């Protein structure tokens with residue numbers, strides 16, 4: 001009798017892959033960020049990626065990183081984590097986890113804390129020395145939201161779509 005498959009992906013691999021897949025929808029030319037919110041019993045509750053708000057055209061608003069603030073993406077883009085929280089239609093995120101490909105900024109940390117999410121599993125910590133990330137960690141620590149770096153297995157997942 002044949003046994004079960006042995007090389008199935010772990011929960012962490014599954015949810016981080018889903019977060020990164022969501023990030024592939026982002027039109028940001030520099031950082032494509034994806035999020036996946038998961039319940040305590042490992043059900044996917046919501047997903048999101050960084051992009052402009054509804055009605056704000058990807059072709060009209062700027063994707064620049066530098067220049068006058070109003071000519072950069074920063075003042076317009078909705079972050080992946082906030083989109084995932086706002087996309088959730090079920091009510092309460094108390095106790096949930098969020099998988100996100102980039103360490104959350106201070107604004108996302110506020111939304112994560114206030115939504116009741118209790119754990120963050122992040123991919124990259126690309127901007128650790130910025131005020132946004134330092135403030136984020138300070139608030140998360142104060143609020144008791146735990147965060148850990150995703151421990152990559154290095155496994156490659158290839159999909160033909």
Ligand SMILES: O=c1ccn([C@H]2C[C@H](O)[C@@H](COP(=O)(O)O)O2)c(=O)[nH]1
Pocket residue numbers: 028030031032033049050051065073077078079080081102103104105106108
């Ligand atoms: O918590 C975060 C922080 C940033 N983002 C988004 C916002 C931007 O679209 C990019 C960052 O662009 P850089 O060119 O790397 O500065 O990431 C997010 O979704 N969540």
Ligand SMILES: [Zn+2]
Pocket residue numbers: 079080081104105106107108109
């Ligand atoms: Zn953010």
